Amino acid sequence: MAEMVIKNGVVYDPKNGVDGERNEICIKDGKIVDNVGAGAKVVDAEGCLVLPGGVDGHTHCAGKINTARIMSPHDMRYAPVAGLSGPEPRTKLLRPQVGYNTPNTHGIGYRYSKLGYTTIAEAAITPMMARHMHEEFESIPILDKLALVLLGSNWQVMQYIQDGDSEMLKSYMAWALLASRGYGVKIVNPGGGSNWTWGKNVSGLDDKVIDFDVTPADILVGLAEANEALNLPHSIHVHCNNLGIPGNITTTLATMKLLEKVKASQDRQVMHLTHMQFHSYTGTSWMDFASGSDQIADYMNSHDHLTFDMGQMIFGPAMTMTADGPTEYRNARMFDAKWSNYDQELEDAGGIVPLSYTPQHFAHATMWSIGLELALLVKDPWKVMFTTDNPNGGAFVNYPEAQVLLMSDKKRQEVIAGFPDMTMDRISLPNIDRELDWGEMTVMTRSMPAKMLGLDVKGHLGAGADADVAIYDVKPDKVDVSVEHEAVKKALSFAKYTIKGGEIVVQDGEIMALPKGKVYWVNAYENGIVQAEKDRLMTDLEERFKKYYSIQLSNYMVEDAYVPRPVEIRPEVA
C-alpha cells in the first residue's frame, strides 16, 4: 500500500504526550510509522487540527436497532442535522441513506466517518443474537467494530455463581465471547433482565433474583472476577440497576464501592459504568429529583478503579433501546409511547421505546445538565468517555454539538437561559466554568475509549497504531472555541479528512472510499481454558441446550462466514 504523510497539522495525541504540536504523521500499510520515503503521498493539513480517529466505546448500532428501525419509519424522514440525517439518494459511490436516530447501516458508516470516527463498539448483544449483529456489522461500511456481550442476566452465569463454581463461570464467559465473536462483557441491570421475564425487576444490589439464589451484587462481583481471571482486554461494562429513577445514585455509588474489592488484571479500570447521566439522580420522586453529579464526581476524583461514560442527552427525539426491559416498559407506560419488548431465552431482556427530550421540561433540562456536569467535575479526562449512549440519549450525529458544549461555557449558558426556573436549584452546571481543551477532548473521544477497551492500536498516533486519523478544519491556535463554538461544531461535523487504515475515506466532508472494516473479538477460550474444563462446560451446555434453548448447540455459534475480516485477540494466560 502506498505511503502517506500528513504535514502542517496541529497534532493532539495525548497517549504519546503530544499536545498541539506541528508533528508529521507518517503512514505505511495502514499503520502509523516513524518515517516514510520521499514518494509518500502528502496530505497538507494546512494548520488544522489532527487527531486520532474517533472511538465510540458505547453505541447501539447493530442488532436491536433494527427493530427500532421497523418501529419508526418517521425517523427515516427526519432530518434535523443537515448533511448527517434524513433521506439522501444514492450516488455513483454511495448507497441511499435514511434516518436520524436509527439510520440504515450505510448511513451509520458514512456519517460516523464524516464525524471523523473510525471505530465503534456495539454496546449490547446477547450471544444468541450475535449472528444478526454481525450481519449488520458487515453492512456498515468503513468502520472497525467490536461488540459487548450481555451476560448480566444469563442463566449459565447465574447458575455457576450460585454454585460457587468460578471455573465454570470463567469457561462459560470465554465460550460466550467465542460463540458470539464478542469483545467484552456487558452487564445490564444485573439480574433484572431475568426477573423481567416474569414481569418483575430487582430494586437494588441485594435483591434476590427470582429463579436463582444470587443477587445483582453477586453477579457483578462474579463476572468482574472472572473477567480479570481471564485477563480480558476490557473490564466489565456495566449499566447499573435502577436506571432513570430518582434516588438511583444510592445504587450507583454502592455499585462503585462494591467493585473496590476486585483487582484489575492490568493497567485499566476494573469496571466501566455506562451512561452515568441516567444513574446520577438524587431525590425520592420526580418532585425532588436533582443532580447528584457532585457525589459521583467526588467518588471518581478520589478513586482510580473505575471509568464511566456520560450518556449525554440531546434535546429532540431519541430512540431508547436497552436490555433493561423493565425500564422500557416503565417508559412506555409513563409516556404512553409505543413499546417493543424481547425476552431472549436464558440470556437477557430487551426493550425499545421512542422518547423525546425537551429543554422546556425541568426533568429533561436537569438530565441534560447532569451529563455535562459529570464530564466537567471529574478532573481526570482519562476516567471519562464521551457518549450520548447513541441513540438513547441522542443520535450520534449530534456529537459535535455536545463536544462543543464541553468546550464552551458561553454556549452552555445560552442553553441554560432557556430552562424553566424549576431546573435551577437542581443543577450545578451554571456555576461550572471549566472548558475542555483540545487535549482533554481528544482523550474523552479517542484515547480514553481505546484504553478503556484495551485496544492498543486505536486512539493514538504512535508508531504501530492503526492509521486512523481525523483532520478538522479548525486552527487550534487561532480559534476561541468558547466564542466561535458554531464554527467549531460545523468543522467537527464534517471532517476535512478522515483517514481509515491509511486510506482517505472522507475529504471536505464527503465520502471518498468505502473500505470494509474489521471486527475485533477476544478469544480467551482456546488457550485460556484447559481441556478438562472445556469438557465439563460442554457436558453442561449440551444438557441445557436440550432442555431450555430453542436452537441446537451446533447451530448456536456465530460461523466464520459472518466475520470475514476478524482481528482475533488472545489475552495472555495468567
Next chain:
Amino acid sequence: MPVIKDVVCTFCGCLCDDLEVTVEDNKITKVGKACKLGRAKTMGMFLHERIEKPMIRKNGKDSELEECSYDEAITKAAEILVAAKRPMSYGWCSTSCEAIEKAVVLAEETGSLLDSTANVCHGPSALATQEKGAPSCSLGTAKNYADLIIFWGCNPVHAHPRHQTRYSTMAKGAFTPNGKKDKKMVVVDPRNTDTAKKADLLLQLKPGSDYVLIESLRAIVNGHADILPDEIAGLPKAKVMELADMCKASKFGIIYFGMGITQTRGRYKSGDNVASLLSDLNQTNKFVMIGMRGHYNVTGFGQVAAWEAGFPMAIDFSRGSAYYNPGETGTNDVLMRREVDAFITGAADPGAHFPQESIKHLYKIPAIQVDGYANPTTEFSDVVIPAAIAGVECDGTAYRMDGQPIRMKKLIETTFKTDEEILTEIIAKVRELKGNGGA
C-alpha cells in the same frame, strides 16, 4: 450412510434446526424429525416441477418459453429492468438473507419498487409495530415460561406442524416441565380448526370481529367489564370474561397471531390493538406476542430491508433514496394502479397469490422469474431463471418467526446458480448497460 445432523428446515417460519438428512449419491433419501411439510420441502418433492434450464420468450407473452443459457437470461433480465420506467421487485422471502441483500442493491440501482410477500400476509403486523410496537420474546422463552398460549387467527396443526411440540403447547421448558399439563391453550378463530380441537377454550368469534374482541378484552382488563354488552363479537360475554380471567391468572401469556388477524377486517388496527392489550396486561403479569410467519424467511426480508434501506417492505427507490408508504408503494397498490412496467420476482409465487386485477396487469408487462420451481408465475414470465434451493443446495441465513437468525446448510451439490449469484450477475449487467457505474 452420511447423515447430516441439525439441518435447518426451510419451509415455514418455525425454522426447525434439528433435522437429520441422509444423503446418498448427492440425493436426499431420508429426512428425519421434520413434519411432512418440511420433509416434502427438503426432499424437493413439491407439486411443482423443477425449472431445469433458463428460458425466455422471444416473441411476447403468447410465444413459448425457449431454453437458453444463464448469460442470455441474465442479460435479458437486465435489459428489461434498465429499459423500464417503473420496475418492481417482489418476493425474496423463501431465500437467504444474502440473496435479499442483493435484491435490495438491484432495486436501488434500477430505481425499483421493492416489496416482500408480507404484502399479502403479515405486512399489517409491521404497520401495527409502527403504531404500537411489538412486545415479543424468543420462542425458547415462550417454551420455558408460557403457561397460557393463545392461537389467534392461526392454525399451527396445518401451517406450522411442529410449533406446538417444539415451542408452544406441548413443549417442555424450565418452568413448564410437564408440557401441556402446565399450560392452558386457547384458540380464537371463526373456524373450529384442527388446532382448536385440543384447546382448553375456543372462542369462535364472528368473522371479521377480531378488533371488537380485542377491545372488549382491554375493557375487562382495565376494569370496565360493566360497560360491555351481553354479546361480543358473536360470543356470549361470559366466554370473553373467561378468556380475560385466564389472561389475568396466567404468569406468562403469549398470543401467537396469524393472518386471521392481519388479513381480516381491521387488519393492522387489530394487531396494533393486540399490542395495546399486551401493554395493559403487563401491568400485572407478563404477556407477549409472536406473529406466525409462513414463508420461512419472510422475517429475514423485513430485517435485511430495514437495515439496508431503513424500511421493512413496500420501498420505492425511484427517487434515488428510499421512500415508504404502504398503501401507495406496496406491490398490489402499484400493480392495481397499473403503474409498473416491468416485474422481477424471486422465491415467491405472485401468480398464485395475487388478486386477479394485479395478475391481469402482470400478463401485460415484461416479467422475470427467479425460482427453483415452476409455478403459476412461470406462465406469465418472459424470462425464467432457475435457482438453487437455499437451505438444500446452498447455505445462507434465515430468520425464524421470532427474529432468531440461523445459518442454513448446504446439503447437496448443484449446477444451478444461487439466487445470490443470479442477482449479483444481473446487477453487474445492469451497471454495464447503464455504462456509468450506475448513478
